[in-house]
Amino acid sequence: MPALPASKAPSPQRRRLSPADRERDIVAGAVAFFAEFGFDGATRDLAQRLGITQPLLYRYFPGKDALLDRVYQEVYQSRWQSEWETAIADRSIPIEERLKRFYRAYAAVIQTYEWVRLFMFAGLKGLDFNSRYLAFLRARLFERMVIEIRAANGLDETAPVSEEEIELIWSLHAGIFYIGVRKFIYGMPIPADPEADIDVKVNAFLNGAPAAFASVIDRAKPARRKVAARK
Known part of the structure; x- marks a missing residue:
């Protein structure tokens, strides 16, 4: 009797978050990512780490400079x-x-x-x-x-x-x-x-x-x- 094909593991589903929660999730991930890899780290790698697409990331932050400015606000301004x-x-x-x-x-x-x-x-x-x-x-x-x-x-x-x-x-x-x-x-x-x-x-x-x-x-x-x- 031929062996049954192995079942595929279900792919992880992206978490469904409200826009505000998604933005906070991106910012928190960006803080950790750039602290580890420096500011030459690519946004596509950040998106992959966050489990989202790069276009989705850019829906919240139109460019890397905008994201970096938000990182500055989060780490340096908001904690004062x-x-x-x-x-x-x-x-x-x-x-x-x-x-x-x-x-x-x-x-x-x-x-x-x-x-x-x-x-x-x-x-x-x-x-x-x-x-x-x-x-x-x-x-x-x-x-x-x-x-x-x-x-x-x-x-x-x-x-x-x-x-x-x-x-x-x-x-x-x-x-x-x-x-x-x-x-x-x-x-x-x-x-x-x-x-x-x-x-x-x-x-x-x-x-x-x-x-x-x-x-x-x-x-x-x-x-x-x-x-x-x-x-």
Whole structure:
């Protein structure tokens, strides 16, 4: 008796999703895909990974640039919490504690596989993710931090924020971000207790930054007096 032909395994069916859910599914898949392969990854490969056709992907995002912009919004804009800005300015709490609380919460957002790798890939690819986000940080966080550190140390809050002060803030911020680079780019060990590491970094920064801020403000006073005299 001849053997019966083997039955074919049923092909997986595409999930039926609402348009809003389908868009969220595409964005989440794109974040994971580009974090793994970089921004040279092809949209046809992304569509295949998502189990959809490329034309369907383009129905939601008319081109790769539009998709990348949505990835930026998802990873960098939507995860920022405006409450952090309010907390940094809350002078009822010592500045040391404010910075520690902020960076503990912020590190939980940025020290992730997707956040770190997308940021690094964007820089290598020449995308504007980095410049957009860093400008955002300066306007929403760094200048505010300078003023609050000045206030906590009896320094002039009205003097213009200088590039030297911003660079000092960068030194703290970059040190915390670099923990994620060590883990997700270099595959190197990181501190066993991330919050304790943040506390040490903040303490070290605040032990030196106020004196450096005071020096910068003092050096700028003659130039400000000359400008005021000309008015």
